[in-house]
Amino acid sequence: MRLLFITDFTEQFAYRLLRGVMQYAEQTEPWVVCKMPPAYKHKVGLDGVVEWAKQWKADVVIGQFDPQDDVTVFRREGIVAMAQDYIKKFDSIPNITADYDQTGEIVARRFLSRGFKNFAFFGYRDVCWSDERCNGFRKRINEAGFGDSFSLYNEQRIDALWAYDLPMLQEWLQSLPKPVAIMACDDNQGSILIQACNSFGIKIPGEVAIMGVDNDEVLCNMSNPALTSVNIDIEGGGYIAAKMAERMTKDPSYLGEDVILRPLSIVPRMSSNIFATKDSAILTALQYIGANVDHKILVEDVLRQVPLSRRLLEQRFLKVTGTTIYRYISELRMNRFAELLLSSKDSIANIAARLDEPDTKSISRRFQAIKGCTPSEFRRRELRKLGA
8 A cells, every 4th residue: 555645744643643554554564655745735736746646656645635625636546535634624535533522621621620710722713623622622611601701812824833923922811811721722732822921921830721632742741831731542543544545445435434533531741730729828839839840849848838737738738639739749740750751861760860759669669650650661652652
């Protein structure tokens, strides 16, 4: 099988989708893949792409297509085509799409469980996957009774991922009532949002909690603070798409169907690690823990930050967060440890030392108790997923 893949390989989504395709190929027959940048398509037009695909003898084309593209031309030339959601979905060929509505609801539920009452969405205008994620997010917010506390920013164009109107974004961010929980339509937008907040002196996550989508490990861990994101089963979608494409090549009467990528879980990182509460003592405790996550923190350290007895602090902390202070600190530090395992090539011992943990065996045992695997196993597994 020969696959022409037209997509933006600057993000991990494309590589994860391709990884799923190759996982299917490993079980069947070798696939040959040509990665064509969208810029080439824009240069030669769809007709030029079709001509190139014919000369290269492509069996399958998966690509980001524009709404005006007549994608039926591929089938007329005997080539199976699938559209990776870009601006809109197509009726004439299968779409590699996702359950965007459910993804938005998952993010809304997480923010609601953290006590937030102000919400916002940061996305693109007239882009199907951004609009539908926003709808799912907003629907759940409305159901919870906070529809009047929702704000939408969708001024950025999908064809200019890197560019945004800084003054307009600053005005919007500063106008939002704080604390506010913002869902970004994807990790690229989440990363831009974090950079903007840092530029404007807006505290993350104390004033603005941010969550993205796709769990692009590079983008998420390069952000400061690291970006919480919804992990989507992109590899599984690539596997299903490859299996379906092969069937379509063998049976021209089979037109295929949309491939739906499912949300798997939220990968927590520092950008959303906060609870919205009017309890000023608990908010102080949470902010102190978040600011000192790279250092060993004892419950006694937290207690010194607030004018409460230990018993009262523990009771009120449990009421707001649903967990104990000790457990909260432990999970937060193990999440931080996990971030450093992926973003740094340092040894586990050196990373542990950065977190004021000289006893590597001790932190490894605690990591395994929370994450279900050792730090070494976690690093190997996650880097393998990234193809690193």
